[in-house]
Amino acid sequence: MAQIKLTNVQKSYLDVEVLRNINLELDSGEFTVFVGPSGCGKSTLLRLIAGLESITSGTLEINGMVMNDVPPAQRGIAMVFQSYALYPHMTVAENMAFALKIAKKSSTEIDKAIRHAADILQLSHLLERLPKELSGGQRQRVAIGRAIVRNPSVFLFDEPLSNLDAALRVQTRLEIANLHDSLEASMIYVTHDQVEAMTLASKIVLLNAGEAVQKEGSIAQVGPPLELYHRPATRFVAGFIGSPKMNFIPGHLESASANQATVRLCNGAVVHAAVDARRAKKGEKIELGIRPEHFSSQTLESDALPGKVSYVERLGEVSYTYLSVEGHQDLVTVRNDGDTPHLANDQVNLHVPAKNSHLFDSEGKAFPRILGTGTAG
Ligand SMILES: Nc1ncnc2c1ncn2[C@@H]1O[C@H](COP(=O)(O)OP(=O)(O)O)[C@@H](O)[C@H]1O
Numbered sequence: 001m002a003q004i005k006l007t008n009v010q011k012s013y014l015d016v017e018v019l020r021n022i023n024l025e026l027d028s029g030e031f032t033v034f035v036g037p038s039g040c041g042k043s044t045l046l047r048l049i050a051g052l053e054s055i056t057s058g059t060l061e062i063n064g065m066v067m068n069d070v071p072p073a074q075r076g077i078a079m080v081f082q083s084y085a086l087y088p089h090m091t092v093a094e095n096m097a098f099a100l101k102i103a104k105k106s107s108t109e110i111d112k113a114i115r116h117a118a119d120i121l122q123l124s125h126l127l128e129r130l131p132k133e134l135s136g137g138q139r140q141r142v143a144i145g146r147a148i149v150r151n152p153s154v155f156l157f158d159e160p161l162s163n164l165d166a167a168l169r170v171q172t173r174l175e176i177a178n179l180h181d182s183l184e185a186s187m188i189y190v191t192h193d194q195v196e197a198m199t200l201a202s203k204i205v206l207l208n209a210g211e212a213v214q215k216e217g218s219i220a221q222v223g224p225p226l227e228l229y230h231r232p233a234t235r236f237v238a239g240f241i242g243s244p245k246m247n248f249i250p251g252h253l254e255s256a257s258a259n260q261a262t263v264r265l266c267n268g269a270v271v272h273a274a275v276d277a278r279r280a281k282k283g284e285k286i287e288l289g290i291r292p293e294h295f296s297s298q299t300l301e302s303d304a305l306p307g308k309v310s311y312v313e314r315l316g317e318v319s320y321t322y323l324s325v326e327g328h329q330d331l332v333t334v335r336n337d338g339d340t341p342h343l344a345n346d347q348v349n350l351h352v353p354a355k356n357s358h359l360f361d362s363e364g365k366a367f368p369r370i371l372g373t374g375t376a377g
């Protein structure tokens with residue numbers, strides 16, 4: 001039985017629909033990440049589960065019980081906010097004790113819970129400090145500690161790292177991953193950052209934005225991180241997961257068999273993709289998708305995409321070459337070795353390996369990929 005189950009959940013504010021057609025099952029112990037562009041409804045979805053917002057229609061079940069009208073404190077969940085929301089006049093220990101005092105726990109019990117959380121979060125030496133005497137990272141740990149002492153069955157995090165600098169973000173990300181392992185609790189984590197989603201999640205729920213919500217509902221795709229990377233269901237998912245983002249090059253379908261499609265791109269180049277595109281008609285408009293890291297440096301006559309180097313970014317370990325391709329207005333991004341010899345204005349011929357290519361129909365739906373053995377996903 002799923003620990004958390006949402007059935008046909010919909011949320012509107014007055015006449016504005018924010019979430020549509022949410023059907024989702026989350027299992028006990030999972031690390032679920034809700035990810036998507038800003039404004040797509042991630043926080044709203046989390047707040048519906050927490051009970052901080054009401055559900056307009058549909059059902060929320062936690063551990064088999066319908067929770068639509070159950071108050072937040074009785075749902076067995078604890079939430080950690082981006083803004084920390086610590087009480088400024090209370091010490092670290094008092095901040096962590098607060099919810100337990102309200103719940104009328106004994107002082108021995110409260111003391112034990114605080115020591116346990118402080119120990120896990122390395123806060124033991126800071127228990128008597130006020131929030132203003134702590135760094136941003138330490139405040140965030142107190143906010144997490146306040147959730148841990150309540151021993152919830154589900155932790156909810158809303159962009160907990162966004163107020164931290166880059167180095168601290170990476171460190172705290174690892175701490176949250178460790179916390180999940182050591183507490184063996186279920187966690188639901190909201191972020192707009194696909195790197196956080198890829199590194200933390202056992203299951204990603206990618207939310208749609210804009211017109212797609214009307215057509216497909218709010219959920220674009222649900223699955224393990226590498227499933228979304230290797231088998232994105234739509235162009236939107238393909239473009240959201242992976243950095244730098246996938247290139248999309250328009251063209252027409254020349255022919256399709258069960259395991260390969262032949263495509264004529266906008267600049268006349270003919271390439272192949274290991275997909276089953278038989279549901280499309282010959283001559284239909286399609287888009288080829290290829291990630292920057294998936295071009296091959298081999299120069300081959302077949303499946304080559306000619307382009308002109310616009311500029312090269314050298315990051316040391318890697319270089320990103322940006323190419324202009326005839327008939328296509330976006331530059332094509334290619335990931336190369338750090339010492340790539342490419343220079344601006346060079347003519348190059350990129351090899352587009354069929355096994356690495358994705359293909360999307362004019363509606364943005366992916367054709368099924370034929371992945372050989374050895375390719376994850
Ligand atoms: N209390 C509210 N009243 C009206 N609209 C809201 C309210 N809260 C959020 N929204 C709208 O709902 C949409 C989703 O918001 P939110 O869940 O905060 O997005 P995200 O967390 O993905 O950035 C946004 O368009 C936002 O303006």
Ligand SMILES: [Mg+2]
Pocket residue numbers: 042043044
């Ligand atoms: Mg938000």
